[in-house]
Amino acid sequence: MQTVRVALAQIAPKLGNLEANLEIHLDAIRLARREKAGVVVFPELSLTGYVLRDQVPEVALNRQAPLLKKLLRAASGIDVVFGFVEDAPGHRFHNAAAYASKGKIVHVHRKVYLPTYGMFEEGRDLAAGDVIRAFDTPRGPAGILICEDAWHPTTAWILVQDGAEILFALSSGPTRGAKPRRGVTSLPVWHELLRTTAQFQTSFVVYVNRVGYEDGLNFGGGSIALDPFGRTVAALPALSAGLTVAELDAEVLRRARAAYPLLRDENLELVHRETARLRQERFLLPDPLPPPRSR
Amino acid sequence: MSPRLRSYPAAPPQEPDLALDVPSTLSILEGFVKTEVERTGLHRVVLGLSGGIDSALAAYIAVRALGPSGVVGVLMPYRTSSPSSVKDAEAVVGALGIVAERFEISELVDVFSAKAGNVGPRRLGNVMARVRMLVLYDRSVEHDALVLGTSNKTELLLGYGTIHGDLASALNPLGDLYKTQVRELSKALGVPKAILDKPPSADLWPEQTDERDLGASYDELDRILALLVDARVSPGTVVAKGFRRETVLRVRKQIMRSQFKRRLPLIAKVSTRSIGWDFRYPRDWNS
Numbered sequence: 001m002q003t004v005r006v007a008l009a010q011i012a013p014k015l016g017n018l019e020a021n022l023e024i025h026l027d028a029i030r031l032a033r034r035e036k037a038g039v040v041v042f043p044e045l046s047l048t049g050y051v052l053r054d055q056v057p058e059v060a061l062n063r064q065a066p067l068l069k070k071l072l073r074a075a076s077g078i079d080v081v082f083g084f085v086e087d088a089p090g091h092r093f094h095n096a097a098a099y100a101s102k103g104k105i106v107h108v109h110r111k112v113y114l115p116t117y118g119m120f121e122e123g124r125d126l127a128a129g130d131v132i133r134a135f136d137t138p139r140g141p142a143g144i145l146i147c148e149d150a151w152h153p154t155t156a157w158i159l160v161q162d163g164a165e166i167l168f169a170l171s172s173g174p175t176r177g178a179k180p181r182r183g184v185t186s187l188p189v190w191h192e193l194l195r196t197t198a199q200f201q202t203s204f205v206v207y208v209n210r211v212g213y214e215d216g217l218n219f220g221g222g223s224i225a226l227d228p229f230g231r232t233v234a235a236l237p238a239l240s241a242g243l244t245v246a247e248l249d250a251e252v253l254r255r256a257r258a259a260y261p262l263l264r265d266e267n268l269e270l271v272h273r274e275t276a277r278l279r280q281e282r283f284l285l286p287d288p289l290p291p292p293r294s295r
Numbered sequence: 296m297s298p299r300l301r302s303y304p305a306a307p308p309q310e311p312d313l314a315l316d317v318p319s320t321l322s323i324l325e326g327f328v329k330t331e332v333e334r335t336g337l338h339r340v341v342l343g344l345s346g347g348i349d350s351a352l353a354a355y356i357a358v359r360a361l362g363p364s365g366v367v368g369v370l371m372p373y374r375t376s377s378p379s380s381v382k383d384a385e386a387v388v389g390a391l392g393i394v395a396e397r398f399e400i401s402e403l404v405d406v407f408s409a410k411a412g413n414v415g416p417r418r419l420g421n422v423m424a425r426v427r428m429l430v431l432y433d434r435s436v437e438h439d440a441l442v443l444g445t446s447n448k449t450e451l452l453l454g455y456g457t458i459h460g461d462l463a464s465a466l467n468p469l470g471d472l473y474k475t476q477v478r479e480l481s482k483a484l485g486v487p488k489a490i491l492d493k494p495p496s497a498d499l500w501p502e503q504t505d506e507r508d509l510g511a512s513y514d515e516l517d518r519i520l521a522l523l524v525d526a527r528v529s530p531g532t533v534v535a536k537g538f539r540r541e542t543v544l545r546v547r548k549q550i551m552r553s554q555f556k557r558r559l560p561l562i563a564k565v566s567t568r569s570i571g572w573d574f575r576y577p578r579d580w581n582s
Contacts, residue, residue, distance in 0.1 A: 016581040053575040177471075178319035179312070213330040215577045218323050239322055
């Protein structure tokens with residue numbers, strides 16, 4: 001990768017209001033440009049808001065939608081990572097995030113793990129993605145995770161095996177109260193998880209979480225950029241909207257991967273062999289290996 | 296002889312956790328009131344001021360969110376209401392500099408209960424609560440305001456409130472705070488000491504107190520609820536922690552029996568798209 005300045009845009013999208021959210025995006029893009037950022041990152045479902053329920057098909061966009069074109073026109077001279085509901089072939093509605101560069105969508109990640117428990121209902125309204133791939137950006141290889149995806153360590157692992165050096169994690173994370181000494185309790189939990197991810201994967205992690213309220217849910221913010229040693233590069237406060245720029249230094253990535261050669265030593269063949277065995281046992285599949293020839 | 300090993304205790308078992316980070320909690324509640332009011336296009340709330348701690352805290356939070364001109368406090372005494380209730384409510388009005396109105400409910404309540412016949416104290420209490428609701432919703436139109444609810448989590452879970460009475464509101468900043476947490480926040484915000492110190496009461500008849508009605512102290516009830524509801528601990532384990540079995544079982548039964556007060560009425564499904572089941576929009580639809 002090359003050194004890149006990444007803007008974290010901690011916004012409060014308006015629920016179900018695409019036009020208003022487009023304006024919020026354009027404002028933040030202008031500000032990020034002024035701060036000389038090469039990339040600006042928005043939260044999960046930044047164009048639509050989160051508690052959509054029956055509004056999902058009403059706000060879903062295919063990749064040719066005129067509203068996306070307006071956003072992409074602004075994505076020249078600066079790359080943009082944003083969240084939207086994708087109306088994908090077969091009218092599968094995905095919680096998706098796109099990386100746009102030079103006015104074009106370079107990559108779309110469809111959220112794989114849709115939380116459907118407690119206060120979350122995503123599995124009711126959305127289709128799950130089934131692909132996790134790294135992709136090339138002008139500044140180097142990257143990967144995208146959406147909120148719950150990051151709670152499954154295999155997702156970041158796959159992206160980094162696939163070459164990613166920067167992980168963008170977009171989130172609409174609701175808070176669950178605040179406790180003495182810890183403040184808003186969900187944030188230290190997220191920060192520890194992301195720090196560990198950065199260290200385990202010796203990669204940059206850029207986490208952007210939204211703020212604001214929907215139906216009494218409150219989203220916590222606390223966006224943060226971490227280097228491959230797990231150190232904080234830039235951070236935003238809890239609960240209020242804001243933008244900050246983190247400089248992700250290519251030299252730091254190289255140093256971290258030299259000091260902690262975890263990626264070098266990762267045994268892909270072993271993981272593949274053991275997961276193939278687990279899969280075979282779990283689903284009662286025929287043995288993939290031919291029986292040994294008798295001597 | 297083997298070397299002596301020092302023994303270290305394990306982490307303590309699950310205890311009721313009612314502690315709050317006061318500044319962050321207030322900031323969330325304040326933002327909630329401001330955002331949820333303004334997204335409707337309005338800038339004001341109206342709430343009943345009883346002289347008790349819940350409505351006092353709700354008023355303090357609302358002023359932080361909307362400023363004194365954004366809060367209308369309505370005092371609605373009945374003729375048997377304790378004079379100290381009115382005095383305490385006036386202290387809140389004075390401290391916050393909000394708009395205050397007084398609406399005596401005695402005549403309305405008396406006309407109704409005379410016509411309804413021998414209503415008894417429980418029905419009379421419900422009538423008072425519903426007349427107050429009537430007044431608040433009417434004043435909310437006059438002021439272009441939303442009705443702010445003041446029921447706390449303890450009351451809501453135990454069903455200690457009148458459906459379509461004090462339970463009615465457009466938004467409620469206190470509904471996820473137990474009574475003991477309401478006390479902590481109220482103290483931090485400087486709610487007058489007389490209000491903090493007096494025993495909580497619905498003041499529907501003289502000598503009534505919540506803790507007598509509920510058969511246990513708020514301290515005990517909140518700790519039981521925090522275990523049963525928030526920590527999802529089984530009733531047996533709560534009892535094993537030293538809480539009275541009879542109280543734990545009664546609390547659990549009361550939570551189940553009052554579920555209807557926390558939900559919209561049931562609708563018989565006879566179409567392809569029924570409200571509540573397959574017509575599912577957020578309340579903050581398109582805002």
